[in-house]
Amino acid sequence: MSADSSTGGQSGELSDLLDLRMPAESKAIAKVTDAISETLTQLEIPEEKRLEIALAVQEALANAVVHGCKSDPSKEVRCRLQRDSRGGIVVIVTDPGPGFSPAMLSDPKQSERLYADHGRGVFLIRQLMDEVHFEHGGNQVKMRKY
Amino acid sequence: MDISVRKRAEVQLIQLRGPLRLGPAVDGLRQVIEEAVGNGDTRIAINLAEVPMIDSSGIGLLVRFLASTKQRGGSIKLVQPSKFAVQTLRLVGVLNLFEIFDNDDAAVESFA
Numbered sequence: 001m002s003a004d005s006s007t008g009g010q011s012g013e014l015s016d017l018l019d020l021r022m023p024a025e026s027k028a029i030a031k032v033t034d035a036i037s038e039t040l041t042q043l044e045i046p047e048e049k050r051l052e053i054a055l056a057v058q059e060a061l062a063n064a065v066v067h068g069c070k071s072d073p074s075k076e077v078r079c080r081l082q083r084d085s086r087g088g089i090v091v092i093v094t095d096p097g098p099g100f101s102p103a104m105l106s107d108p109k110q111s112e113r114l115y116a117d118h119g120r121g122v123f124l125i126r127q128l129m130d131e132v133h134f135e136h137g138g139n140q141v142k143m144r145k146y
Numbered sequence: 147m148d149i150s151v152r153k154r155a156e157v158q159l160i161q162l163r164g165p166l167r168l169g170p171a172v173d174g175l176r177q178v179i180e181e182a183v184g185n186g187d188t189r190i191a192i193n194l195a196e197v198p199m200i201d202s203s204g205i206g207l208l209v210r211f212l213a214s215t216k217q218r219g220g221s222i223k224l225v226q227p228s229k230f231a232v233q234t235l236r237l238v239g240v241l242n243l244f245e246i247f248d249n250d251d252a253a254v255e256s257f258a
Binding site for chain 2: 026027029030033048051054055058059062065066108109114115116117118119120121123124127128
């Protein structure tokens with residue numbers, strides 16, 4: 001995992017508190033999620049909010065690795081953590097994949113899907129974060145927690 | 147994640163420590179449960195007291211094996227899930243699929 005903690009940024013843009021890149025393999029996700037959690041702790045974000053953000057990040061990274069990059073470790077996933085002017089937390093996860101349409105996803109709470117072993121990630125992200133935007137054709141997700 | 151397994155009264159008691167998430171943690175638990183089921187041990191209680199987070203991969207594993215153990219006359223029951231784990235299970239609509247207990251003893255007795 002390569003990391004960059006920078007304080008610079010162009011006028012009007014949020015500065016990155018963390019800018020992490022990881023190989024697209026599942027065993028690399030924990031380090032990034034834990035780094036995000038640690039930074040949120042240092043920012044004194046309350047525990048409940050911290051857990052919600054960490055889980056949303058975990059889900060976004062998992063989607064990027066598994067679906068965006070087909071678990072190809074030669075590909076790279078990027079995760080940026082920012083804080084906005086009102087103290088809200090912004091996380092941006094980007095992968096080099098072809099993207100997807102969130103509108104095509106099934107509702108995991110439908111009775112016939114309750115026992116499915118996958119398909120809950122995007123749903124959880126939307127439940128845990130206050131704003132979720134899929135950008136660049138779906139290969140970037142921007143999540144905000146107030 | 148640390149995983150320890152012991153057997154009591156024909157019930158496999160699995161103790162987890164650490165986040166249950168995609169990667170080695172979910173892979174490890176999958177292996178443990180598959181081995182238990184392969185040996186005919188379909189009565190399983192998983193202690194989640196020291197599991198701060200369960201992601202969708204962990205949830206998928208739990209519901210998948212809940213279904214398969216039930217088909218074989220057993221079940222997977224949860225012990226002391228954290229407040230956040232309960233919240234997560236509730237958010238995705240699967241909390242009510244599971245029986246939940248405050249301690250290992252109660253979970254073991256429920257299989258009698």
